[in-house]
Amino acid sequence: MKSNRIRFNGPLRRDRITINVVNAFILLSIALLTLGFGRANAQADLVETSVSNPPATTIEKGRFWVTDTVKNEGADPASPFVIQYYFSATGSKDTSSILLSGERSVASLNPGQSSRRPTIVTVPLGTPVGQYYLLACPDDNSCISSTKTVQLTAPDLVETSVSDPPASAFGGDSFSVTDTVQNQGNGSATASITRYYFSSTGVKDNGAVLLTGSRSIPALAPGAASKGTVTVKIPFNTPDGIYYLLACADDTDKVAESNDTNNCIGSSTQITSYYTANVLPITVNGSLCSAATSSSYPNKPCVSVTVCSPGSTTDCQTIDDILLDTGSSGLRIFKQVLTVSLTQETIDSNALAECIQYGDGSSDWGPVKMAGIILGNEPAVQVPIQVINQTFGTPPEPCQGQYPDTSPAEAGFNGILGVGIFNPDCGSECASYSDNGMYYICNGRICTGTAVPLSSQVPNPVALLPRDNNGVVVQLPGVPTGGSISVNGQLLLGIGNHSNNTPSAGVTAYAADDNPADDNYGEFLTTFNGTPLYSFLDTGSNGLFFPALSSLPGCGSYNSGWFCPSSLVNLSATNEGASGSPSGAVSFQIGNCDSLFSSSNMVFLDIGGDCPGEFDWGIPFHLGRTVYVGIENQSSTLGTGPYWAY
Amino acid sequence: MKKKLLVLFFCFGLLVLVFLGVRGARATLGESVDSVESDRKTLSAAKVTSNPISTAYANYTVYQLEYDGTTVREYASPSGIVFGIAWNGLVHPDLTPLLGSYASEYQGALARTVRKHGERHLRVESDHVVIEKWGHMRNLRGRAYAPDLIPAGVNVDEIK
Numbered sequence: 001m002k003s004n005r006i007r008f009n010g011p012l013r014r015d016r017i018t019i020n021v022v023n024a025f026i027l028l029s030i031a032l033l034t035l036g037f038g039r040a041n042a043q044a045d046l047v048e049t050s051v052s053n054p055p056a057t058t059i060e061k062g063r064f065w066v067t068d069t070v071k072n073e074g075a076d077p078a079s080p081f082v083i084q085y086y087f088s089a090t091g092s093k094d095t096s097s098i099l100l101s102g103e104r105s106v107a108s109l110n111p112g113q114s115s116r117r118p119t120i121v122t123v124p125l126g127t128p129v130g131q132y133y134l135l136a137c138p139d140d141n142s143c144i145s146s147t148k149t150v151q152l153t154a155p156d157l158v159e160t161s162v163s164d165p166p167a168s169a170f171g172g173d174s175f176s177v178t179d180t181v182q183n184q185g186n187g188s189a190t191a192s193i194t195r196y197y198f199s200s201t202g203v204k205d206n207g208a209v210l211l212t213g214s215r216s217i218p219a220l221a222p223g224a225a226s227k228g229t230v231t232v233k234i235p236f237n238t239p240d241g242i243y244y245l246l247a248c249a250d251d252t253d254k255v256a257e258s259n260d261t262n263n264c265i266g267s268s269t270q271i272t273s274y275y276t277a278n279v280l281p282i283t284v285n286g287s288l289c290s291a292a293t294s295s296s297y298p299n300k301p302c303v304s305v306t307v308c309s310p311g312s313t314t315d316c317q318t319i320d321d322i323l324l325d326t327g328s329s330g331l332r333i334f335k336q337v338l339t340v341s342l343t344q345e346t347i348d349s350n351a352l353a354e355c356i357q358y359g360d361g362s363s364d365w366g367p368v369k370m371a372g373i374i375l376g377n378e379p380a381v382q383v384p385i386q387v388i389n390q391t392f393g394t395p396p397e398p399c400q401g402q403y404p405d406t407s408p409a410e411a412g413f414n415g416i417l418g419v420g421i422f423n424p425d426c427g428s429e430c431a432s433y434s435d436n437g438m439y440y441i442c443n444g445r446i447c448t449g450t451a452v453p454l455s456s457q458v459p460n461p462v463a464l465l466p467r468d469n470n471g472v473v474v475q476l477p478g479v480p481t482g483g484s485i486s487v488n489g490q491l492l493l494g495i496g497n498h499s500n501n502t503p504s505a506g507v508t509a510y511a512a513d514d515n516p517a518d519d520n521y522g523e524f525l526t527t528f529n530g531t532p533l534y535s536f537l538d539t540g541s542n543g544l545f546f547p548a549l550s551s552l553p554g555c556g557s558y559n560s561g562w563f564c565p566s567s568l569v570n571l572s573a574t575n576e577g578a579s580g581s582p583s584g585a586v587s588f589q590i591g592n593c594d595s596l597f598s599s600s601n602m603v604f605l606d607i608g609g610d611c612p613g614e615f616d617w618g619i620p621f622h623l624g625r626t627v628y629v630g631i632e633n634q635s636s637t638l639g640t641g642p643y644w645a646y
Numbered sequence: 647m648k649k650k651l652l653v654l655f656f657c658f659g660l661l662v663l664v665f666l667g668v669r670g671a672r673a674t675l676g677e678s679v680d681s682v683e684s685d686r687k688t689l690s691a692a693k694v695t696s697n698p699i700s701t702a703y704a705n706y707t708v709y710q711l712e713y714d715g716t717t718v719r720e721y722a723s724p725s726g727i728v729f730g731i732a733w734n735g736l737v738h739p740d741l742t743p744l745l746g747s748y749a750s751e752y753q754g755a756l757a758r759t760v761r762k763h764g765e766r767h768l769r770v771e772s773d774h775v776v777i778e779k780w781g782h783m784r785n786l787r788g789r790a791y792a793p794d795l796i797p798a799g800v801n802v803d804e805i806k
Contacts, residue, residue, distance in 0.1 A: 296764040328783040329764070357786055359738050359766040398737045402756050403767075412763035422784060429715055436715045437737035439763030510690045521734075521785035535783055545780065546802070558764060561762060561769055611780045611785055613806045618766070646758045 001629075027218055043076030048083075048144035048628035049114065053138040057151045059187050060256040062123045068136035068144070069116040072109035080107050081139070085121045087132035087152070091145040092553075097135065098127055106138075108584065123378075129186065154258035155220065156185030158191060159265035161227075165245040167269075171236040171276035172377065174213075174524040179228040179265070180245035183220035185258045192217045195230045196253035198243035198273060204265040208246065209238045211593070213436040213612050217249070232452075236277035236377035240499045242270050274500060277377040278468040278493035279305070282324055284476060285602035286486035288319035293408050294318030298602050299542035299619035301476075303417055303491060306489045307333065308372035309340045309384055314339060316374070324491060326474060326629045327538030329422040330458035331373060332356065332364050333415035342369035345384050346457050347450055350441035353384050354458060355399035356425070359541075362411070364388045365399035367442070373461050375493060381464040384456070393442035396449070416540070417461075419472045419491070419524050421512055422458035422644035423461065423631050428520070431457070462629050465627060468494025470634035470642060473501045478624025481568065481591070483601030487623070495628050496637035503628060509638040509645035512536070513578035522642050523631075526615035528573040533615045537627060539642045544588060545611035555594050560608045562593035573615065577643075588620065672790045673720050673728045674746030674773070676792055679758040705800045713739055716786075721805050730805035732790035738779055738786050745790060752790075766790065 053066040058064060066085055072078045084105050086097040087222045102121035111117060162179040169175060177196055182190045195214040197208040213232035220226060246266040250257065257263075280303045283289060287304035299325040308316035317339050322331075344551050345352040346370045352368040359636035366389035372380040390399075405411035416426065430436040431454050439457070440447040463469050476489035492501040512522045526535035528546055541563070548554065555564035569590045576583045591606040606624050621627075630641030638645045673679045701708045706729070709720045716735030722728050733739050742749045756770035767780035774792055781787035789805045796802060 300764060355737070356783070358783075359779060359781045359786060360762075360768040361738060361788075362761070397740050401738070403761050418783070420783065423785060425734065428782065433715060435736075438715075522782075523785065533761040534785075538766065538782060543659070545765070545767050546654060548647070560769070561765060609765060609767070610769070612778055612789065614780055616766060616782075618764075 014154075021403040031629060034170060038341040041453065044078035044109070044111070044373075045073050045074030046081065046109070046138040047071050047073050047142055048136050048138060050116075050480070051146050053146045053148040054132075054134040054150035055410070056148075057187075058123055059153055060123055060125050060127055063102075063120055064154075065118045066121050066134060066136065067116065067118040069114055070106060070109070070138050071114040074113055075111055077111065077309070078106075080105065082106070083119075083136055083138050085119070086133050086135040086137060086143070087123070087129060087150070088129065088145065088507050089132055091122065091133040091135075091371050091585040093135055093137055093143045098124065098132070100124065107601045111465055113496060123152065125256060126592075127152055137399045151221075153187030154185050155187045155189030155216075155222065156163050156258045157189055157220070157255060158182050158184045158226065158262050159194070159247045159249050160224055162247040162267050164267045164269040165243075165271035167248050168272040170274045170525050171234050171238045174231050174233040176228040176229055177213070177232050177245065178227065179248065180225055181217050181220075181247075181249040182225035183222055186222050187256070188222065189220045189250075189255050190249040191219050192255050193252045194249050195248055196230075197248060197264075198234070198238060198241070198271070199266065200241050202244040202246075204246055204248055209235065209243070211235070212495055213263040214251070227329040234273055236275075238273050238274045238275060240273065242272050242342070243311060244270055245470070248604070275498040276500070278498060278501065280474065280491040280493070282474070282491050284489065284623075286488055287321045288322075289409070290414060292413050293321055293365045293414065296569045296601075297412050297542070298597065298604055298607065300412070301489075302341070302413075302620060303537050305331065305333075305417055306336065306374035306380075307340055307342075307385075308374065310343050310372055312340075312372060313380065316372070319414055321408070323413040323416045323540060324474070325416050325418050325538070326420045326472070326627075327540040328356070328358075328418035328425065329416065329420045329460035329473055330356075330367075330418045331383070331419070331461050332388050332458075334384040334411070335366065335387050336407060337414045338387060340371075342371045342385070342387065344369055345456065347441050347452065349508050350437030350443050350450075351393070352440050352452065352456070353440045353447055354425075354449070355394060355396055355438055355440065356386065356558045357398055357401070360403065361401055361403060362403035363389050363399040363401055364405050364411075364416070365395040366392050368458060375465070378465050378468065378493060380569060381461055383461050383464050384458050385461075386458055392492050393440075394445045394501045396437075396440055396447055398437050405538075412636075419460055419462050419536075419629065421629055421632055421644070423460035423463035423633075424454055424458055426452075427454070445450065460631055461492055463634065465493060468501070470497075470632040470636045471495040471628060473586075474622055474627045474629065476619075476622045476625065479605050481589070481606060483596060483599060484606040485601055485603070487603050495630060496518075503626075503638055507626075507628065507645050508582055508584055508640065509628070509630065509643045510575055510584075511577040511578075511584065511639065512644065521599065523614075524578050525576040526573050526578065528571075528615055535614070535615035536596065537617045537621065537629070539619060539622055539645065541608070541616045543618050544590070544608035544620050545614070545616040545618065546608065548610040548611055550591055551612075552608070555592075559593045559597055562607060563590050564592045564594050565590060566592065568592075568606065582593075586617075659718040673709065673722065675728050675744060675748050675790060676732055676795060678726045679707075679720070679722045679728060684801060693736075705797050716742070722789075723795065728741055729795035729797065729800075730789060730802075732806050733784055733790040734781065736784065736786065741777065741790065745775065745777075748790075748792065749754055751775055752777055755776075785797055
């Protein structure tokens with residue numbers, strides 16, 4: 001500081017003067033501290049002369065008044081100081097003393113002067129149960145102890161019994177639990193909540209699964225118990241496993257207990273629980289199919305899907321009559337049935353739209369919008385879907401064709417859930433070429449072809465699931481010759497990662513062709529009547545479609561396109577993986593569609609029709625089978641997709 | 647798989663493979679393969695993305711070209727008349743220019759065809775033309791042919 005002044009040769013500037021004033025103040029402060037206050041404290045002598053006795057009992061977080069007296073027995077004034085309060089088991093201040101929260105400040109005390117004042121103190125959380133003296137300490141060396149001790153009490157909630165769970169259950173199932181919780185501590189327990197878990201180890205560890213449902217426990221005096229029965233529900237996403245049932249007292253940790261490690265009790269027997277979050281019921285011409293769209297639509301597999309506004313968990317609607325289609329990828333839903341608002345996807349600020357054609361020349365046109373999709377009881381996935389809307393912009397030529405899907409009644413469904421072998425729907429050709437015929441951008445009513453990166457194309461929603469994303473399993477029961485009115489089956493998401501989607505030993509996988517350098521059509525090979533044919537499995541096709549034989553005449557005009565042999569014809573074909581292996585024969589039957597369709601039945605094992613250049617294994621193939629559909633580039637115990645396995 | 651089918655396809659008798667120098671060549675069902683220039687005017691030439699490849703067989707010649715993400719194969723008789731058209735690809739092609747004078751007959755027959763939900767294939771037949779569609783996402787297939795024009799010795803299932 002001094003050197004600053006020396007080095008400064010010019011006129012004194014204002015900032016320099018300021019620095020000097022500050023410096024002087026600092027010097028003065030140091031002088032005061034060392035000469036004045038320091039000496040005063042050295043000569044002051046603070047002595048606690050009294051402290052009130054604490055209450056006979058208290059609890060963690062308990063509050064009480066302390067009144068103490070401090071006197072300056074020194075020769076000089078004492079500068080301002082603080083009195084702190086402790087619990088001490090020994091009556092003197094040591095390392096095990098527990099500082100209470102709450103202190104009091106004392107202004108300067110002149111020699112001979114005393115200060116006496118009440119102060120509220122609080123017992124800190126975590127203070128062990130025990131007997132304590134109360135200390136008042138103006139500094140560490142001059143504490144005074146109360147003459148009486150305080151008993152710190154605490155409740156200790158302990159589960160003393162829990163009923164055994166059922167031997168087995170599925171995610172989503174509910175069952176009753178009866179348990180008893182007792183306060184084994186010496187303090188009263190406030191109201192608490194008992195919750196229930198599945199635990200494979202028998203203790204509440206990181207793998208424990210919290211069950212839905214809890215029991216409210218009233219305040220319990222020491223020794224008191226509460227026994228009760230509650231219904232608990234197993235979460236759908238509970239992993240397959242064998243679990244103990246745990247009941248855990250004060251599981252939301254609202255009660256300050258003397259022991260928080262003894263709150264749970266495990267059942268004596270275990271429960272085998274099965275994962276079910278990945279299950280979607282399928283009804284073939286059943287309750288999930290709308291009557292308004294399903295007349296004259298045999299072998300129609302319907303599922304239900306929940307659609308939410310993007311990111312929302314409450315702005316959702318569940319839509320039935322969604323056609324389950326393993327022959328396509330992507331979710332498409334009619335504008336007419338959507339009530340939640342979805343977000344338009346754009347490319348360069350232009351609305352993205354899509355034209356999807358099907359094998360029969362029908363087509364779905366409409367914008368691509370972001371939605372939250374819930375499949376089964378899986379977590380919602382945020383995914384672009386197509387909103388089928390023939391009035392959107394100007395449909396391009398491929399979607400102005402013969403059968404544009406203008407309404408659910410016209411299409412035969414409220415929507416279509418494509419969970420086939422592809423992800424996304426179009427693939428590399430739409431990423432590379434704007435004239436792909438599928439993707440368009442619309443500015444007003446003008447829509448023009450556009451290339452769309454793979455990541456922005458409409459995906460197979462299953463591929464976006466956090467866990468069950470490598471494919472789907474279609475399980476449909478068999479039907480008798482002559483058919484059934486309807487059948488119920490299930491769609492399982494994921495392959496080989498839960499007990500319900502794990503292939504049995506006899507399942508064979510047939511790889512589909514997915515080589516972009518050659519073709520990526522996703523087909524395998526079926527040899528039928530000596531002719532090799534491109535082939536695929538497809539729940540969206542309601543029959544077996546293959547080149548006609550002389551033994552398979554077509555039906556009359558009303559059922560034209562279907563086969564009408566005079567009697568049931570037994571046939572066989574051989575399926576081959578795209579690489580030429582494996583190879584396996586499939587036997588099937590074709591009946592007379594005129595007579596079958598004239599019955600009241602709608603689900604048939606033996607219907608087929610003429611298709612010149614392929615073998616389309618539709619719903620009849622799936623009846624009575626479990627079929628695995630492996631998504632491209634995703635692996636499972638059956639291999640890497642795309643493949644079909646059965 | 648594709649190779650296997652191609653081998654079968656070639657069994658019908660591959661004679662010669664030539665590259666035509668005609669840009670955007672396109673013929674129409676029932677018309678001469680020589681009328682490509684007029685056909686080009688009918689179509690948007692920009693849609694045709696590659697030159698046609700012709701492959702000659704015993705009783706016909708196949709002209710293959712790419713069109714809007716779809717491969718179109720046109721089957722011409724030895725006299726140069728297109729008797730059949732087949733396709734596969736991302737979309738079914740616009741049939742109106744491909745069918746030429748048969749287009750209105752097709753439209754009339756289509757209007758009389760009852761849509762059948764779930765069949766995922768289609769056959770429209772009129773007096774002089776047959777149109778069939780099938781296939782699945784990423785590989786839609788189909789064919790159109792004029793039965794009266796199919797040369798002797800050619801099986802309709804060779805159009806594919």
